[in-house]
Amino acid sequence: MSELKRVLVTGGAGYIGxxxxxxxxxxxxxxxxxxDNHHNSSPKALERVAKLARDALPADASAQDRDSAEIDVHTVDLTKPDQIRAVFAQYGKGGIWGVIHIAAYKAVGESTEIPLTYYENNVSATVYLLQAAGEFGCTRVVYSSSATVYGTPPVIPIPETTRLEAHSPYGKTKVMCETIIADLCAAEPTRWRGLSLRYFNPGGAHPSGDIGEAPIGRPGNLFPLLAAIAVGRQPNDLKVFGNDYPTPDGTCVRDYLHVLDLAKGHLLALDALAPESKVFDDCPTDARYKAYNLGKGKGMSVLQIVEAMRAETKFDFKYEIVGRRRGDVPDLTADPALAAAQLGFKAEQTLETMCRDLWNWQTKNPKGYDSD
Structure with missing residues (x-):
């Protein structure tokens, strides 16, 4: 049995992490x-996910299997290069096999108000992380990108060949980080391999209800906001930003996929970075870099999501249509064909499952990880 590969996950305590x-x-x-620096996450998430892994072990689990269920936890601020280097140094040169870089600030609206904070936290941190990783011989990176890199896309569903033209500072940080990784892979093609995963809209939670989305303060995303309203943690006054978009009901359309389907995409991406992988064989140059959409390929409007959550929670959501929000795009629906063909990715879980798993998490943890 080959030994465990060490994989560093930034933002590990967060929802997606x-x-x-x-x-x-x-x-x-x-x-x-x-x-993780726990800016918008709880250390309890890591305790709970480790418990899920321990509970899943067979009675005759090997020492290595038991080791795989324990997480090495570091509280680190990625904007502090010394802190990142110290983590890599602990494992030595070649000690970490690959990096999944998820940590970022991610609120579109907030990024338009404090752009410098977003550029420092998302872009500078990525540079420091890559510098430390390269220094310690860790040259495989899976990057959490976003559908926001496409801005207002000319074609729906959106293929990966779409030009990148983000509208918000948040989206621009994602374009920049993708560009940095692509440039690094081009500069040192025999060393670096990178994949950017352009997430569409993850929803749901682990079916156990033990881990889920627990934003600090008022949730900025639709699913966790509806769950927080239904559980009584936020007032029942949803604002729907615009109903005059060129979409079936006038509200914004997004491509929602279950967070566990999204998580599986990261496993497939790591496999694609392995030396024996054929994923990069069709690259136009010797740079080993690609980007993939992770989505379902099916769009849902804001009002459709509200209705799906109403059906699951039996809660009577009240909403008010207000003006459009700066930086919002009418329709972001993925064309997931490339990830399906090259990585074997498929977002199989239904909207109903997403709503059920989210509501299960929320009712078990009405105050997120602070519920106990």
Missing amino acids: SHVIFALQQTRRYKVISV
């Missing part, structure tokens, strides 16, 4: 190292 760690641990092929 914790579900990615769950997926990594399920394989029992990886030793997860989490780095």
